[in-house]
Amino acid sequence: MSEKFGVKVEEIFGTMPERFRPEAAQGVSASYGYDIIGRGKWKLSVKDGAMKVEKTENLSGCVAVTKADPDTFVGVNIGKVDGTQAFTTGKLSVDGDLMALGTTTKMFKKYVPPKKELSTREYVLDMFGTLEKRFQPKAAEGLRMTVAYDIGGSEGGQWTAAIQEGTCKVAEGLSSEPTLKLSLKARDWVDLMLGRVDTMTLLSTARAKFDGDLQVAMKLGEIFAKYTPPGEEVKEEQELLVLKKVISVDQRFATGPVMGKFLKGLKEKKILANKCPKCKRLQLAPREVCAECRVRVEEFVEVGPKGNVRMLEYTYFASPDPLTGRTRETPYGSAYILLDGCKGHEIFAHYIRPDHLDRIQIGWNERKGTIVRPVWSEERSGSLYDIKYFEIDE
Amino acid sequence: MKPGVDTSDSFIVHGKIALPYTYFAGRVGSKFLTTIRDQKKILGIRCNKCKKVYVPPRQTCDVCLEDIRENWVDVKNEGEIKNFTIVRYQDKHLPKKPPYVLALIKLDGADTSLAHVVEGVDFDKVKIGTRVRAVFAKETTNTILDIDHFEPA
Numbered sequence: 001m002s003e004k005f006g007v008k009v010e011e012i013f014g015t016m017p018e019r020f021r022p023e024a025a026q027g028v029s030a031s032y033g034y035d036i037i038g039r040g041k042w043k044l045s046v047k048d049g050a051m052k053v054e055k056t057e058n059l060s061g062c063v064a065v066t067k068a069d070p071d072t073f074v075g076v077n078i079g080k081v082d083g084t085q086a087f088t089t090g091k092l093s094v095d096g097d098l099m100a101l102g103t104t105t106k107m108f109k110k111y112v113p114p115k116k117e118l119s120t121r122e123y124v125l126d127m128f129g130t131l132e133k134r135f136q137p138k139a140a141e142g143l144r145m146t147v148a149y150d151i152g153g154s155e156g157g158q159w160t161a162a163i164q165e166g167t168c169k170v171a172e173g174l175s176s177e178p179t180l181k182l183s184l185k186a187r188d189w190v191d192l193m194l195g196r197v198d199t200m201t202l203l204s205t206a207r208a209k210f211d212g213d214l215q216v217a218m219k220l221g222e223i224f225a226k227y228t229p230p231g232e233e234v235k236e237e238q239e240l241l242v243l244k245k246v247i248s249v250d251q252r253f254a255t256g257p258v259m260g261k262f263l264k265g266l267k268e269k270k271i272l273a274n275k276c277p278k279c280k281r282l283q284l285a286p287r288e289v290c291a292e293c294r295v296r297v298e299e300f301v302e303v304g305p306k307g308n309v310r311m312l313e314y315t316y317f318a319s320p321d322p323l324t325g326r327t328r329e330t331p332y333g334s335a336y337i338l339l340d341g342c343k344g345h346e347i348f349a350h351y352i353r354p355d356h357l358d359r360i361q362i363g364w365n366e367r368k369g370t371i372v373r374p375v376w377s378e379e380r381s382g383s384l385y386d387i388k389y390f391e392i393d394e
Numbered sequence: 395m396k397p398g399v400d401t402s403d404s405f406i407v408h409g410k411i412a413l414p415y416t417y418f419a420g421r422v423g424s425k426f427l428t429t430i431r432d433q434k435k436i437l438g439i440r441c442n443k444c445k446k447v448y449v450p451p452r453q454t455c456d457v458c459l460e461d462i463r464e465n466w467v468d469v470k471n472e473g474e475i476k477n478f479t480i481v482r483y484q485d486k487h488l489p490k491k492p493p494y495v496l497a498l499i500k501l502d503g504a505d506t507s508l509a510h511v512v513e514g515v516d517f518d519k520v521k522i523g524t525r526v527r528a529v530f531a532k533e534t535t536n537t538i539l540d541i542d543h544f545e546p547a
Contacts, residue, residue: 087412240424241424241428241536242416243417244415247413252406254405254406254407255403255406257400257402258403321411325411
């Protein structure tokens with residue numbers, strides 16, 4: 001149960017077959033995985049305008065796997081949580097083809113939770129609780145009166161609204177000399193306020209009694225704005241359109257021989273810089289030409305792997321990682337590290353192990369910063385992420 | 395490749411960046427799109443100073459710099475092609491499956507052109523001056539594709 005929204009994760013998946021729109025799935029043939037933290041995994045398969053959803057452990061072969069906690073997943077599905085925001089803040093992540101996933105949103109009608117009707121008692125309390133808020137000072141200009149509401153039955157109660165000089169005070173109990181007194185049963189009162197029954201019907205069938213100034217009764221509809229049940233939004237006068245999308249961009253980066261050698265070095269747990277034949281400075285990452293002397297650089301030297309931190313920064317903004325398409329977890333710390341064998345500006349930038357962040361000291365001038373060492377990934381592919389992060393060398 | 399360059403270390407890195415974005419159509423843009431969606435009607439905005447009618451509408455006249463956001467006028471669902479190109483490359487952001495005709499269409503009653511897709515016309519028959527009419531989308535998306543395409547009138 002996702003307590004936050006009162007909807008179970010299972011309800012979302014369970015209603016998928018009835019919410020399916022075959023016309024929107026024409027020509028789609030793919031599987032999509034959902035990994036709902038702590039609740040299990042589901043696989044949605046779409047083929048030839050038909051669909052199947054099943055709870056499974058095996059999500060292989062899915063073009064995209066969505067991972068989220070139950071509250072976020074339910075919230076996005078019932079429209080209470082903004083999907084794009086959940087994605088950018090990392091509460092919802094997608095492994096695989098985002099564009100393909102986008103097509104699934106069109107394939108299903110939105111999930112509408114079964115409406116939970118308030119009890120008559122709850123309605124009565126909410127109606128009088130919001131009465132002052134619904135008061136329209138302009139419509140009551142110059143009016144001075146008290147309206148007594150005698151709502152009968154065990155679900156009812158007694159209230160008095162005192163209106164004067166453009167203000168309205170609602171109190172429990174009946175005023176002794178009201179300008180107008182309304183007497184009716186709680187159920188009829190609720191029906192009247194919700195527009196299910198009109199005043200004339202109630203009066204003619206003697207289910208309501210109005211005592212006092214009936215002119216005032218006629219004005220009540222203007223003096224108080226129409227009651228709307230909690231959760232039902234008031235329609236805006238103009239519909240404003242907002243488009244939210246996640247676009248994915250295919251990228252190809254050709255390393256060339258020099259960057260290629262550097263990246264392949266990482267695969268073998270080596271950090272390679274190259275050395276300018278003229279000025280002898282190191283370039284890290286290596287470049288084909290010395291940026292200062294403009295001569296071709298051929299000689300490679302291995303540096304590190306340890307080094308000291310020269311600068312550290314925290315990032316709180318969750319941006320997408322161009323290499324994986326995934327949103328980075330925040331906050332994260334990145335450091336400029338002067339690896340052994342390097343000097344001056346020959347620094348190397350990488351992440352710092354999150355739980356070591358608050359113990360990192362930065363160095364300046366001759367003073368050394370905290371010594372760190374790389375933690376290599378188990379599976380290395382010739383990427384900067386072959387180093388997971390740097391951790392304190394201890 | 396230059397002879398003598400050792401490329402044995404070179405390889406290709408595939409990236410897959412994802413870019414979430416939010417686009418707000420604005421009051422003017424929202425009314426333009428919701429009218430197309432709900433009433434199958436295309437609106438323009440007239441500058442009362444220079445009398446120019448903008449489609450798509452805008453809130454400021456770019457010649458007079460007048461605030462024109464209230465001056466809505468109806469234009470016809472028909473017009474003529476002022477210029478066009480044929481999109482032949484495939485990319486996932488494109489509105490239609492290529493090849494298709496992308497045209498600048500000046501609707502009757504408007505002074506500016508609207509970029510949209512023209513269907514149902516041979517590529518070698520389409521020319522500047524061809525009369526076209528809007529075909530509205532059955533399934534709406536709150537975008538300019540609520541006009542699904544234009545077809546020869």
